[in-house]
Amino acid sequence: MRPPFSITDKMLKLTVEITQAVTLLELQHQRDLHLRKENRIRSIHSSLAIEQNTLSLEQVTAIIAGKRVLGEPKEIREVQNAYEAYEEVFKFDPYSIENLLAAHRLMTKGLVKESGAFRERDVGVYDGNGTVVxxxxxxxxxxxxxxxxxxxAKKTDIPALIKSCVVHFELEMIHPFLDGNGRMGRLWQNLLLxxxxxxxxxxxxESQVHNPV
Structure with missing residues (x-):
């Protein structure tokens, strides 16, 4: 069943502009391996910061480099898990539920009991005042x-930029996991793109989501 959304002229215009920019970026990233590593770390830091992980970019960089860092064990484990997930996920099939669960297992292992499994009970999202949103x-x-x-998503012919946004949005609406839905939604959009x-x-x-310009 097609998710409920409409494609506007503005969306198509932005799709063309982003596609042109991506072509230029691809040439730059092919030449600069250091930039690729740096951007991977920025992705991980920003995605976790959105979920209230307080570690700085410098601390995240140090953890990924294998250095000891003073911080909450849970937050350090989140960084280690996210790095492993981002290292593996781009080999996955974005239309495979088994691969989605495998990625969730990497992202949340040692952090939640339901790692790598869809939730079996109801769940709600709350704002800062405790109100269900x-x-x-x-x-x-x-x-x-x-x-x-x-x-x-596998069958549709709509532009990949739009499709990835729809899939991300719908995953958040379904909220398939007890924990890690935000991280997984962003990771899966990256994979589709x-x-x-x-x-x-x-x-x-993820950096643009965390710190929009």
């Missing part, structure tokens, strides 16, 4: 909704 799909419908979403243009493996789009 979103209720995820009932657990018995999660697998079917994700399956429908991936089947649609990288399958279209490999340079997206190294573009820190």
């Amino acid at each position: 979103h209720i995820g799909a009932r657990p018995q419908f999660v697998y079917g909704l994700v399956d429908d979403l991936f089947k649609w 990288a399958k279209w243009q490999p340079v997206f493996e190294w573009i820190p789009i």
Whole structure:
């Protein structure tokens, strides 16, 4: 089933502009291996910071380099897990539920009991005042909704830039996991974009979400 969205003229215009910019970036990233590594670290730092991880970019860089860092063990583990997930995910099939669960297992191992599994109970998203702002799909419908979403995404001919946004949005709406939904949504959008243009493996789009210009 097609997710409910409309393609506007502005979206198509931006798609063309981004495609042109990506072509130039690909040439730059092919030449600069240091930049690729640096951007991967920025992606991880920003994605975790959105989830309230307090480690600085310098601390994240040190952890990935194998250095000892003073910090909360949970936050350090989040960095280590995210790095492993980003290192592996671009080999995955973005339309495979098994691969989605495998990526979640990498992202959350040692942090949640339900690592690598869809949730089996209801879940809600709350704002800073404790008010419910979103209720995820009932657990018995999660697998079917994700399956429908991936089947649609695999078949659709809409531009990859738009498709990746729709998939990201719908995953957050379904909220398939008890924890890690935000990180997984951003990771899966990266994967979809990288399958279209490999340079997206190294573009820190999470940084723009964390610190929009």
